[in-house]
Amino acid sequence: MPKQFRLLIFDWDGTLMDSASAIVFSIQAACADLGLYVPTDHEARYIIGLGLNDAMAHLLPGVPPEVYPRVAERYRHYFLVRDAITRLFPGTEEALRSLHDSGHLLAVATGKSRRGLDRALGATGLNGLFHCTRCADEGCSKPNPQMLVHLMDQLGISAGQTLMIGDTTHDLSMANAAGVAGLAVAYGAHSKDELLACNPIACIDQCEELWTWLAEHA
Secondary structure (H helix, E strand, O other), X not given: OOOOOOEEEEOOEOOOEOOHHHHHHHHHHHHHHOOOOOOOHHHHHHOOOOOHHHHXXXXXXXXXXXXXXXXXXXXXXXXXXXXXXXXXXXXXXXXXXXXXXXXXXXXXXXXXOHHHXXXXXXXXXXXXXXXXXXXHXXXXXXXXXXXXXXXXXXXXXXXXXXXXXXXXXXXXXXXXXXXXXXXXXXXXXXXXXXXXOOOOOEEEOOHHHHHHHHHHHO
């Protein structure tokens, strides 16, 4: 049976890497250090996947943008400590290698910075598996479709052959804006109800089920 999607674009945090709780803790600790409003778990989870400026503007609307770098510095301090013990979801590396070997083009569209993604790719040993990657500090942040448009243009793949896989409404809204199919995973940052409101082609409850779904449908 011919494959439905040639290009599979993955979000990173909360989709491939089990890092949502580390991000939430780091955001809250950074805000507490600076005497700022400390977001709730739900508020902090909502901004996962957004670029720095968009995330800060949403979480801390009364804080001037010149303070954002200080928040980011404290965030990085806490995140890097936890990053050392943060792992890929079980089975992720093997499944990505299988998809790569089967002829799929693999890409990443993430709210991480380029420096952060390169560090994560190096630490996990996955850098050789992705044909192209795009980060929030290289253009417009999610849910703007620019990341997906760039990746499709770079790899010469049409929207109809592209699938975006992510754990947030930002990922799915970006897919909708780019005219590509979106596949939701409900084991990451946003709730299943929130994800379903974005009309994904399917919503996956467990990480192991993602790889089975992709093997059967992608």
